[in-house]
Amino acid sequence: MKVQVTLDDKYQEIEVQINAKSFDDEVEQIMRQLKTPLTSVIDGYVNQEIRMLKVSEIFTVYVEEGKVYFQTDEEEYQSKKKLFEIEKMFEKQFSRVNKSMLVNLDHIRSFKLDLLGTTELILHNETTVHVSRKYLKDLKKKLGIGRE
DSSP states (O other): OOOOOOOOTTOSSOOOOOOOSSOOHHHHHHHHHHHSOOOOEEEEEETTEEEEEEGGGEEEEEEETTEEEEEESSOEEEESSOHHHHHHHTTTTEEEEETTEEEEGGGEEEEEEOTTSOEEEEETTSOEEEEOHHHHHHHHHHHTOSOO
């Protein structure tokens, strides 16, 4: 991949142009990365208090009884956003591991593979999370492990 930067006073805002032979996974990934906001905090609610949580401190985001929660090492916070919205906002930092949960990629300590084909993640806070087969390939791709 070649990167070229052109600086000129005629530009009022940053303009990105992608030149490629075809639209493939790499082009799609670059486009997604460029569109991803650089937000590093999100609002979490506990009791009657709104806390600004650092995304790096969140281990998992999960749905329980129709409500979305952030799990940190110390506490759980409710979110006003939907799971798919959070997944889209932080697609670089988090990966969906099953229908109702996202996991912070930086907090994965190890994988536990069962003989029956089930996979679990062990996080740095010792939490164990089931990974659905449907999401395993994408998770491995985001982590850069396994075969293509």
